[in-house]
Amino acid sequence: xxxxxxxxxxxxxxxxxxxxxxxxxxxxxxxxxxxxxxxxxxxxxxxxxxxxxxxxxxxxxxxxxxxxxxxxxxxxxxx
Numbered sequence: 436x437x438x439x440x441x442x443x444x445x446x447x448x449x450x451x452x453x454x455x456x457x458x459x460x461x462x463x464x465x466x467x468x469x470x471x472x473x474x475x476x477x478x479x480x481x482x483x484x485x486x487x488x489x490x491x492x493x494x495x496x497x498x499x500x501x502x503x504x505x506x507x508x509x510x511x512x513x514x
Contacts, residue, residue, distance in 0.1 A: 473488045495503070 473492065476484050476488045
C-alpha cells in the first residue's frame with residue numbers, strides 16, 4: 436500500500452469530513468424547524484394549512500426514502 440498517497444490526500448479527507456458534519460447539522464436544524472412549524476399548525480388546528488401539513492406528513496411517512504430522494508433529484512430540474 437502506498438502510504439505517501441494517503442498522507443498526500445489526508446487534508447482533503449479532513450475538509451470533506453468537516454463539510455459533511457456541517458451539512459448534517461444544517462439538515463438537522465432545518466428538519467427541527469420544519470417539524471416544529473408542522474407541530475404548531477397541527478396543535479393550533481389552522482384549517483387549510485393543517486390539511487396541507489397532514490398530506491406532507493403522510494407522504495413523508497409512507498414513501499420510501501429512496502423514492503423521495505429520486506423525486507427530489509428529478510424535480511430539481513423542473514424549477
